[in-house]
Amino acid sequence: MKTRKMRRLVGALAVSALVLTACSGGDEPETTDTETSTDTETSTETSTESAAPDASAAPSEEGTAGGDGYDWSDVRRRQAVSMAINKQEIVDVIFQGTRAPGDDFWPPTFVGYRGGDFCPNLQYNPEEAAALWEEAGGDAGPITFWFNSGAGHEEWVEAVSNQLQNTLGVSDVAFESLPFGDYLDKLDNAEVDGPFRLGWLMDYPSPGNFLGPIHATAGSSNHTGFSNEEFDAAVQAGDSKSLEEAVTDYQAAGDILCEELPIVPMFYGLLQAVYSEDVSNVSFDSFQALNVTEVESQDGDVSVYVCEPQNSLFGSMTNETCGSEVVNGLFSGLWSLDKDSGEIVFDEVAEGFESNDEGTEWTITLNEGWTFHDGSPVTAQSFVDAWNWGAYAPNAAQNSYFFSLPQFAGYGDVSACGTREATQEDVDAEVAAEVGEEVADCENSPPSTDTISGIEAVDDTTIEITLDAPFPQLPLVLLYNAFDPLPPSFFEAAEQGADALNAWGEAPVGNGPFMMDGSWEHDVQVATTAYPDFGGEGPNVDSITYKIYAEDTTGYNDLRSGALDVMDQVPLAEITAAQDEFGDRYIEEATSSFNYLGFPIDLELAASWHG
């Protein structure tokens, strides 16, 4: 069986495949997804054709490999499974308390989180679960669980299956574990026909980000095929309001999810950090990166645990936690977020922002006197150029998706390729579903322009933004490092081609509190020193060295031997010992990510959105 083989292979190859994959984009890199206007257009088109009412398409019927005999569009099945899972037990036994059990549809770090008893359907209730299960038809053969392999999901998925067997009397279970790329492929093509594992990490700190993409009709990561008009309306209403006003709408959407249960939130991630006696004042920001300007050190240097960054070291390209940690010190964006109050703080380049009442016209004013590490000034144009570069599709920036979150006027012109009619060749290459349908054709008709018309630098310190739809939460989106500015030297390098750009990304010129000290030594370290002309409040230490580790165990041992100062990924096996050994120097706090178990409610519908 594929599953077994895969597992054995991974196990044999390395002691800690888990860690490697977590770092190399396996588990939940800080990253993301999709949706150009073409995508949306074609998908809405097709979805009207094939949008069958939930009940009529029993997903199990077209089941392929290992398909199970359950009708997951029956809400009682989903509720029964949810209530049969004892998340607390899984968290305690398998994760030794290093995660928090899922009791809401977004993590506790967000406003409007209720948790606790708010949703009885998410609480462990074996009697009710068994009753509902019987009512829905009881046992119907094996349930197939799907998850990505090599990322540490085997144990908890197996635990869930055991609980279902014990509580619901499910006669048999099967597992399909696949490498990540293959797994996502299968999800996109709706070949995943049993409960499946996925995760989500916030793009911007709003519950809306945990609702729309995962559950809305044609949402970019909606793989369940859940589609509910009331829910869509509630999310849309929330998205068009400021965060405080939106909470009621988001909670209303959460209530619908609680009834319908397209997914079961399994657990929220927690950050476990330890630090040496040499450093103090260690804290982490809302994106779980070290607060570099606050940390203090006895010898003036702080060494920080990271895994090997996967991309060039600047905001448009860096979409995973390892690289973000480094980019965070090298670049400063517009503003930051106070983690406790959830308020925007103007301690970076911007002095403030204004918007019209609707939230479609925005004016951002920048502080004067900020410079890049090579001395060139940080102007409104530095931001606008950087955003245009990041959004322009042929540049294939890893973070291009972030520019699709707010509907910038004219975004479609830089992000979408032209289309042509599909040919038999495309069908063979699995590009389009049918001959005659339209497919994107970037080669012959690239995007019509490389600048977003809705973003403009009016003068050196003013950026004007026009949105197609009201989006009062725009400032929250702009927090992310995809929206950092880039200096003229970057664009000169980009002009010269891939090699020059790559070289620039090895020793980037940023505007943050720390600047590169030499080049990025791959798999060894990134050394940075304090930038003396930093525009904001400078750091307390002279230098930060990001030491790169492939395995967290090595990093942890290095910290214990005194060669490393801060580590935010304590190995699971060491958690209990670490709490004793480090005492006050052990930090545990909530993060903005979660893992969930999704149900294939309507596979055909989901496929029509993503295929």
Add this chain to the structure above:
Amino acid sequence: MFRYIIRRILQFIPVFFGATFLIFAMVFAIPGDPIQALAGDKPVDPTTKAVLEDRYNLEDPLLEQYGKYIGLIPQDPTLDQEIAGEPGDGFAGVLQGEFGYSLNRRPVSDIMADAIPKTAKLALMAFVFEIVLGISAGVIAGLRRGSFADNLVLVSTLAVIAIPVFVAGYAAQLIVGVRLGWAPVNAAQATFGQLILPAMVLGATSLAYIARLTRTSLNENLRADYVKTATAKGLPRTRVIGRHTLRNSLIPVITYLGIDLGALMGGAIITEGIFNIPGIGRTVFEGIIRSDGPVVVGVTTFLVVIFMISNLLVDVMYAWLDPRIRYE
């Protein structure tokens, strides 16, 4: 001898193409979409995906991809070049010295230039360590069969062989690195001082095999007719052993060493992982996890070449060690 070497070198050519093609085909066969995997839990923007697939020739059939990779088929212009109206890069493959780019857009030649010296250093240190200690222990044990020294070598090598390398590695790291503080835990820079402990861990198992091989082989040869003849001729014992017995006894050891050098280069994944050494074992492993074809094929091609050269050296050494062996 010279003709033999030339013939062997000519044989490298089909082996090179065969091996690279097989590896390429296997990476090609890994299911799933590498571009998709780059983005983690979330789907990729379709345009971005199309651009990247175009850049890495992922949409081409296997043979065409391989041809472009190896440099027998010219590269198509990339999207940027097409927009700018420029032609493609022409023939740009392994044969032209271009190893392409990894999926995260780093030149594979850079990756190899970073990783190979580190692994080579580690492997060489382990190699010297196992040869010097392994052969010495084997000779001592072999010459004094049944003595205390012999039994000590037998028992201790058995223990070393029985302990898996990751247990030995983590134990050494914890005791020597963390508790005693005698050696650094992190050997990422791969300096001589940093590599001493990892090299000992890496070489330990082979050391045990070499000691046992040397001992057995020496034991056998000590009873061979030519040794009796040499002793009967009245040669001094040092000469009988050093010149006649040991030299012949080393043939199986050399065979083992030849395979081992390649294995040390490619098989150091676990040691490299434990001590955080960014060598080629780790590079290949991460490349496989990410379906990063250019990296996997580039580095394994290098390993293939290393295996071929070390095997040739071994065959040549046979002739030097045992004058009875002739290749002409």
